[in-house]
Amino acid sequence: VVGQNGLVLRSEDGRTWESVDFGATEWLLGVGFHGERGFIFGRGQTFLSSDGGDSWEFQDDLEGVWATAMHFVDEDHGWLASSDDLILRYRSP
Numbered sequence: 001v002v003g004q005n006g007l008v009l010r011s012e013d014g015r016t017w018e019s020v021d022f023g024a025t026e027w028l029l030g031v032g033f034h035g036e037r038g039f040i041f042g043r044g045q046t047f048l049s050s051d052g053g054d055s056w057e058f059q060d061d062l063e064g065v066w067a068t069a070m071h072f073v074d075e076d077h078g079w080l081a082s083s084d085d086l087i088l089r090y091r092s093p
Contacts, residue, residue, distance in 0.1 A: 001017070001031075002028035002030065002031050002040055002042065003027070003028060004027050004028075005025065005026075006021075006023075006024030006026060007019075007028065008020040008028065010053060020053075020056075022047065022055070022056040023056075024040065024042075024045055024047065024056075025045070026042055026043040026045045027042050027043040028040055028041065028042035028043075028045070029041060029042040029043070030067070030068075030069065030070060032070045032071070032078075033049075033052075033053070033072075034072030034073075034074060034075050035074075035075040036049075036051055036075065037049065037072070037075045037076070037092065038052070038053055039070050039078070039080070039090075040056065041062075041067035041068075041070055041080065042067060043066050044063060044064050044065065045063070046058075046059040046062040046065065047059065062080075065080075065082050066082055066083040066084065067080050067081070067082050067083075068082060069081040072090075075092070076091060076092040077089070077091055077092075078090040
C-alpha cells in the first residue's frame with residue numbers, strides 16, 4: 001500500500017501491516033511487481049526493488065516525473081506512464 005507523504009505499508013498475510021521507511025517523501029500513487037522486481041512510483045519519485053521489496057533504490061533518472069501507471073511484461077521490461085503524457089520504457093541493466 002502506498003500513499004501521501006511517502007507512506008508505504010507491507011504485509012505478509014494481508015491481516016497485519018508494517019510501515020516501510022526508505023526515504024520516500026512525496027505522494028506515491030502505485031506499486032507494481034513482476035517476480036522479485038518492483039517499482040513504487042508517484043509524484044516526482046520512483047523507487048526500484050530487485051529483492052521482492054526488502055530494499056528500495058531511488059531512481060534519480062526519473063526525478064521530477066509524476067508517474068501514474070506502470071506495467072511489467074517480465075522482470076526485465078516494463079512501461080511507466082506519467083501525468084504529462086510521457087510513456088517510458090524500463091529495461092533492467
